[in-house]
Amino acid sequence: MSDVPTIEMRGISKSFPAVKALRGVSFTCSRGEVHALCGENGAGKSTLIKILSGVYRPDNGEVLIDGQEQHFKHPQEALLAGISVIYQEFSLLPERTVAQNLFLGREPMKNGLIDNKAMVAETQRVLGLFGVRHRIEPETLVADLDVASQQMVEIAKAISLNAKVIVMDEPTAALNEAECEVLFSLVDQLRASGTAIVYITHRMREVTRLANRVTVIKDGEATASFDHVPAPDVIVRAMVGRDISEYYPEPATSSEIGPVVLSVSGGTNAALRDINLELRSGEIVGFAGLQGAGRTPLAMALFGAAPFTSGTMTLDGKAVHLTSPRDAIRAGIGMLPGDRKAQALFLMQSVRDNGMLTARSFANPFGGHKANRFTDLTGMNALLDQMKVRAPSYEQEMRFLSGGNQQKAIVARWLALRPKVLIFIEPTRGIDVDAKASIYHLMRDLARAGTAVMMVSSDLPEILGASDRIVVMREGRIAGEFGRSATEAELMLAATGETGVAA
Amino acid sequence: MSAQSLPRPAAAKRSLPKINPVYVLVAALILAIIVMNPAFGEPTGYMNFLKRVTALAILSAGALYVIVSGGFDLSVGSIMTLTVIGSSMLASNDPNSTYWIIPLMLCIGAVIGLINGLVVSYLKVPSLIATLGMMITLNGVAFMWSGGAPRGYLPDTFRFFGRYNITDIPVITLLPVAVICLVVFGTILWWGMHRTNFGRMLHAVGDNQQAARLAGVPVERVRISAFVVSALTAVLAGVILGGRAGVSVDIGSGFELQAITAAVIGGAQLLGGRGSVPATIAGALALEAIFTLLNLLGLAQPVRLVVQGLILIGAVAFATYQRKRAGR
Structure with a gap:
């Protein structure tokens, strides 16, 4: 391992109009290591990564790649410098093939035409590097792949771009157990081949399984940093700032x-x-x-x-x-669906309307919206209070709430019906x-x-x-x-x- | 998604009472009209303006029900035409016919709305196409019924709602019956949309149909009801328009898009989930005020169409931009 870390972020601060997102965060990651970045939603992990990848520019602090200070003005510059970020929501084009996605914007040309053969061959080579060649065909449409395979394609894309650093933002969020295992062994291979990997997660199992080092971010500050992986409860305590026995x-x-x-x-x-x-x-x-x-x-x-x-x-x-x-x-019988955004949330309606909906659906349709035989506005407020839904007001539109608070509001919907x-x-x-x-x-x-x-x-x-x-x-x-x-x-x-x- | 994308002060700002820009727009337009034509400030001026806008305002408020539920109703203009033509054919100059013709027309309207709703909900035909088909069909029916040229007249009892002015009223001197209709039906539609369980279900269905079904909302019934409301208001709008303007074979044509435009100016979300009856009525006022201004400027009908088209595109683009800025 060389002395110069592949990426070094020093004293990064970043404010948004409303909120100080990061305060003097330092973070390094070297060749051949997996550095886990842990923290609750909203702690500032994503902001840090967006600064690394050139989406945001820091107010203070510097970003060094291989010891050279960099000022990325655009994600493309970071990409060229060897930093690939795999976000939770993929950036693949569903109606294109795997190979076309891999070479998007840098298609190999031959006689002024796209050299399809070379594209497919190179795609096959890259997929072969981590043994998913048989699982994913270069000429399959991305839309026809399952989530795990799409993620493989994202990673393949990063590899084909010769990424020095691969950032994975909660990569297992949509994967099942077997798929997670495939991903983990892939991460192992990438590490062995000398890639620096920043792995964002809040699942302790993954930290234990994969990480060489751990940094915990809480409220925009790096509150703990470990050069070895400590016991899960130590990390969790650093993340939430209290014991969660x-x-x-x-x-x-x-x-x-x-x-x-x-x-x-x-x-x-x-x-x-x-x-x-x-x-x-x-x-x-x-x-x-x-x-x-x-x-x-x-x-x-x-x-x-x-x-x-x-x-x-x-x-x-x-x-x-x-x-x-x-x-x-x-x-x-009540049910809280798994895909909240698609199946449970009414993002344009208020938190309280989201909570009241089921009760209203079974009340007289021409009855007033304020009270029905299941609950009324005051009752719903009480249920939302009981659920500890954090919102500036229950009149607030649902889309402004965090995932946890949205889920709690949906629970209140069912509580009203007992x-x-x-x-x-x-x-x-x-x-x-x-x-x-x-x-x-x-x-x-x-x-x-x-x-x-x-x-x-x-x-x-x-x-x-x-x-x-x-x-x-x-x-x-x-x-x-x-x-x-x-x-x-x-x-x-x-x-x-x-x-x-x-x- | 992280907390940075939902900064607190922005959230606080949103909870402050926010005035819908449409009301400012209407005030500005009216002011501009008064500047150009001071007579507009007189009761006869503004009351005639309100009388002129009533049909569109009621129609728009009804069409909003379908828009909020996530659909479009292009058949409303043809329902107005059918109402006017049908009423004139049936009336045969008998003043007493009005008392059964209007209820009959409302029944026909309800059936048309029911068919629209059933086709959209159960045959899964996109509402744009289903109601476009209905529009063409009804225009054909009206044409056949009238034999191609308007025959017969609407009796005065029928025209009462659209044409009659109550005079000798202190302060405002005159009050068109149409304006009373606007207030009455506007209030009913406001209540239905904003004060009932049905209204909230309508919003939910337009916001997220799948989630609405899983939350227990009777999605089909709600959507069908929206089309019925829309068709009923089209009949009412037809009665008022026929009363004001008399019988002609294409009297309702173009109203369907004006209604959608009015709703959009009022801040309604095309594709559903958001919309306000008062703001939509204000949207109709704004649209009519723009037309009035164009008239005062001496610009003719073709310009009117160009302007209306541009407004529709502009309003949707503006709403989309605002939505994006709000982080959705």
Whole structure:
């Protein structure tokens, strides 16, 4: 390792009209190391990266690449200097092929025409470097690839640009377990080949697995920096600024778990096979499994959005046949969708209107909007207060809230209706550590109050930490049930179907 | 997304009461008209202006229901035409016919709105196309009904709503019945949009249809209702316009786009989720005021069309720009 770090950021400060985003942050990353950058949402990680990549210019401080001071005026300059950033939202063009995306804006020319052959060959070479050559064809349209493969293409693009530094901004946010493993081994390979990698995450497991060094940013300052990877709780404490020993609430005691509220027997549809399931009042059941294992289709079937085509379902012992979300809500089932922006949020409406919507949908349509038989404006304010939704005003449009606060506001929507069963799909995706803890406590509070809680999650530690019982799904079936003392390995084995090879 | 993209003071600024620019625009335009034509400041001047704008204002407020729900209704102009032609054909100069003709026309309007809504909601035809088809169909129906030339007259009882002025009123001296209609229907439409559960569901459906369905909103019913409201207001607008201007075969043509323009000037979000009835009515006033100004400047009908087109594009571009700046 040379003495000069590949990137060195010294005393970076940056203010926006409203807020001081960064205060004297220093950060280095050298060849062949993975430097994890941790912090809650809004801590300033993204601002730091945007300064590194030339999107913003710092008010103070300097950026050195290979010891040379740089003043990037445009992201393109940073890119040419060897800095590639892979953002959470990809910059690929979906209607172009993988090869076309890799060479976007620098297509090889031959006789004045684009040299397609050379493009495909080079793409194949780059993909071959990290062994995904068989997984991704250069001439596939990006739109036809799954999220993980798209990410591979982004990384391939960075490699083909000879990036010295690759910044990955929460790269696993949209990946399932198996895909994460592929990504991790790719990161290992990049490190071995001498790339400097800045890895932004707030998942401790990834820090432990990948990082050589860790820097924690909180409120725009680098509050902690470790040259080795410390225990996860040390990092988490630095991130949230307090001890979170009560990160996951206490599990249910046997007396808290009540009678069966919802049961399914032989539930089958296009995505599900022979589902037999019981959800009990007072209990949180975690649903684990790989992407595509049928967890979300199961939630959608219970919620009437994609009903079972055969099999029976009972609610409080009575047979029900739910064919729309409206049916399900009327019967006492609520659901918090996984893709909040697409499926749950009304970004142009106020926080309070977002909370009131379901209650209003089941009230007299010509009744006043201020009060209905479920709740009224004051009641909704109280629920939002209870959820600790942080907003300057509940009249504020939803789009101005952070992910965690949006999620809490959506929870309030269901609280007003007091459902018997509440289904959470990926309840903490894209939410910072602090808000996560409050979502877990909320689920527990609801369970204590007698609700049957179903939680679909791709985050195994969360499944293990927050559930009373764990159901693993695979290929549309229930592959196994576990108590809360199960291990990640057991769940993974059940999820992948590779039983009996416990190491 | 990080906190930097939602700075606090900007948020605080937004919670301050913000006056919709359309009201400033209307005030400025009216002022300009008065400067150019002082007679406009007299009751006969502004009351006639309001009388002229009533049909468009009511129509726009109704069309806003569809816009807020995330659709377009291009059939409203043809519904107005059908109302006027149909009423004149049925009336056959019988003053007492008005009492059954207007309810009948409202029923026809409701059926048309229902068909629009069903086609859009269940056959999944984009509303722009579905209502364009309806517009062509209804224009054809009106044409066949009238035989190509307007026949018959609208009795005075029918024209009462669009033409009659109540006179000898202190201070304002005269009050057109049309203006009373504007206040009454404007209030009803404001209440429906901004004070009922239905209005909030309408906003939600236009903001995010999938999320609305998953939140339990009866999406189809809400969208169909929006088309019915829009069609009913088109009938009312037709009655008022016919009353004011009399019978002609293309009386409603062009009103559908004027209504959309008025809503957009009033800050409505095309594609749904945001819109205000008072601001839309103000948008209609602004549009009519611009036309009045163009008239005063001696500019003819073709210029009017050019201006209206440019306003529509400009208003949408402005709204999009503001939205972008607001970080969405």
